[in-house]
Amino acid sequence: MLVINNFEEYKSYLGKEMGSSNWHKIDQTQIDRFADATLDHQWIHVDKERAEKEGPFKVTIAHGYLTLSLIPYLWKQIADVRNLKMEINYGIENLKFGQPVLVDSEVQLKAKLKSIIDLRGTTKVVIEAILNIKDQAKPAYVGDVVFLYHFQ
Template identity: 60%
Template sequence: MNPLVISSFEEFQQHEGAELGVSEYHQITQEQISKFADATLDHQWIHLDAERAKTESPFGNTIAHGYLTVSLLPYLWGQIISIRNLKMQVNYEIENLRFNQAVLVNSEVRLRAKLLTLKNLRGVAKAQIEVTLEIKDSPKPAYSGTITFLYHFNK
């Protein structure tokens, strides 16, 4: 899979209102969940204790942290689009993010992205992107929302 290559505001603007693409699937393992728990100090049993999750959780297994799935955005976004000729990119905002479905351990997820708007703010491109994290073989996505990046292109 080759990401869409963008090198200027004008190139990016041509995709306003269009779907930009879909990433490859990424499997979320228990090891990744456990490392995320350690990094964030969030050791809730629903993420880490497989035996307890089988008997007490409505999901029947451990689940990924919601914020772990959000933290995959840059990785999966990079598979969809390659923004070049940049001085800097800034993660600016997340709007209306709704967690729709728990992501069970060993599930595969992928990102679908659509460029909603692109604005020129005195030489800085403000891109609002509709994102949906799909779960393989699930009718409901893990989450959906709008993310905003600021792109400072070189002249």
């Protein structure tokens, strides 16, 4: 895991791969809990029997937004950004879903620092985020995650 203490240390990773998270298994319990939290109970996510009979993948799939919601958790396995007053998840740009994540698949976040700028004391970074699926050639998604950091 990278340890980043300030703007200059962060900037040293510009254009470089920052690393990958551990593998995280997305099981049906996590999918069901996400469905409950977001009120999105579409059958392709939560109805195992119907997914097996009618679904294109023959199993349930994770919500796309569930896979996105894992970014902060997986990112913290890649980089420990210290000496902060505040950290803000500012946005996601240029996101494309490549393929669905089937239930019981394992996913891993891979990160590269695309840009970093000091906006009068606020550090804005853009991280290229790729969510890989174990044993799959195509990622679940690729997008640019934007964080704002207020270093002490």
